[in-house]
Ligand SMILES: Cc1cc2nc3c(=O)[nH]c(=O)nc-3n(C[C@H](O)[C@H](O)[C@H](O)COP(=O)(O)OP(=O)(O)OC[C@H]3O[C@@H](n4cnc5c(N)ncnc54)[C@H](O)[C@@H]3O)c2cc1C
């Protein structure tokens with residue numbers, strides 16, 4: 168018995184504490200703090216959008232400088248300690264930014280600095296998008312980022328980033344000029360197209376495989392008042408709603424217009440990059456009597472701050488997302504989505520489903536032309552656009568997890584266009600990376616990882632691994 172116990176203690180700490188936490192606290196500067204169960208910081212550091220993404224860590228670390236991030240990674244690597252790196256905590260897969268080891272929360276990296284000379288902004292990796300929008304709006308500019316409150320700059324940008332501004336300026340990752348990255352040996356490097364093209368490519372989709380990003384330098388664009396918001400309809404209007412959806416998806420070519428159309432809650436988010444949309448773009452939706460309507464001319468910040476996700480961690484729901492790449496939103500494709508909803512709604516209700524939803528996300532065919540082919544790991548190809556339809560399932564009981572995970576996989580199987588790049592930020596944990604980045608992309612990403620992280624430190628944290 169004794170040798171086993173000794174071995175366990177050697178790996179995971181002693182009865183007096185978990186060694187890596189104490190070691191981190193001893194080595195870092197006063198800019199950084201370590202928190203333990205029982206403190207409110209520890210609770211906030213471990214909190215996630217979905218309760219199913221939460222785990223109880225041994226301690227949490229809030230690094231206050233890039234150098235301290237390097238010290239933390241050094242200790243975690245040497246002690247082979249599992250860890251999580253959290254930005255906005257919106258990963259819908261458990262273990263992607265959570266851990267039972269050391270939880271790193273990036274909240275202290277909250278800088279937002281606009282530079283009018285270069286038309287860029289330096290954004291700390293601990294920001295959520297609405298905080299960035301609020302600061303930049305006041306200066307008349309904007310960046311390409313998330314569409315509802317709470318989403319982290321880091322996770323969204325490292326995985327892709329579909330935005331209200333994507334029809335005009337591309338994905339969030341297309342708009343990164345530089346990354347400040349702490350590589351696993353503890354060195355702080357600035358990664359640009361010129362400094363390290365393969366690493367720059369790999370960070371555009373490759374998530375946490377290469378180290379911890381502390382700052383992003385993003386392109387900025389002038390931003391004035393916008394129009395839009397949320398509308399919800401009684402499901403009895405489903406045929407008018409579908410007719411409006413098909414019309415929007417097939418006819419609207421104005422890059423300033425955007426929508427997220429939800430089947431399950433029969434609702435829509437509308438966006439126009441200007442104070443009043445031209446006639447004809449949203450008229451069919453606006454003509455349907457709404458149960459709730461919050462559509463108006465407002466600042467970009469107000470639009471996002473007013474768009475709160477329907478369900479969040481505090482309501483206690485478990486969540487799975489999965490990506491359904493879709494080539495076109497025709498009447499028949501949308502009918503197929505409705506058929507799936509009509510099957511999975513009742514089927515999963517029997518297992519305690521709270522929410523079964525398909526989000527239709529139309530973009531223009533020119534979406535991927537705002538950056539050169541081969542400039543990013545995701546998407547694996549820029550030949551044409553596959554829309555990021557998202558299935559979102561929510562339920563209460565952990566004992567039903569596998570039913571919902573299987574459902575999320577089966578519905579994707581039935582609705583997906585074959586061979587299209589899977590979006591890492593919507594994909595269920597079991598998705599192979601080759602389906603996201605393609606064979607060429609994965610090869611380049613693997614070679615880059617072996618160079619930047621030869622000892623596999625970033626393998627100690629979850630996520631899609633190359
Ligand atoms: C309600 C909701 C709305 C969404 N809306 C959109 C949308 O409009 N557009 C869109 O494209 N996607 C959207 N998503 C998906 C979103 O992009 C992903 O959930 C994304 O991972 C969230 O980033 P985060 O920082 O909040 O997540 P986290 O869970 O904190 O992190 C996600 C991943 O990034 C890694 N990571 C975080 N910080 C760092 C860092 N500093 N360095 C290295 N790795 C890091 C984590 O380890 C983890 O693997 C949405 C998700 C939800 C739940």
Ligand SMILES: *[C@@H]1O[C@H](CO)[C@@H](O)[C@H](O)[C@H]1NC(C)=O
Nearest residue numbers: 400401402403404457458459
């Ligand atoms: C939705 O419409 C149905 C059928 O017309 C009606 O019975 C129901 O009360 C409506 N629900 C709401 C919330 O208005």
Ligand SMILES: *[C@@H]1O[C@H](CO)[C@@H](O)[C@H](O)[C@H]1NC(C)=O
Nearest residue numbers: 297301316468469472473475
């Ligand atoms: C942002 O939204 C929250 C929640 O609805 C609200 O309390 C807050 O006042 C809003 N912030 C601003 C600056 O409008």
Ligand SMILES: *[C@@H]1O[C@H](CO)[C@@H](O)[C@H](O)[C@H]1NC(C)=O
Nearest residue numbers: 350352353354356618619620
């Ligand atoms: C740390 O890694 C970086 C990136 O791979 C490399 O340039 C640097 O030489 C390494 N430093 C040390 C001390 O090994």
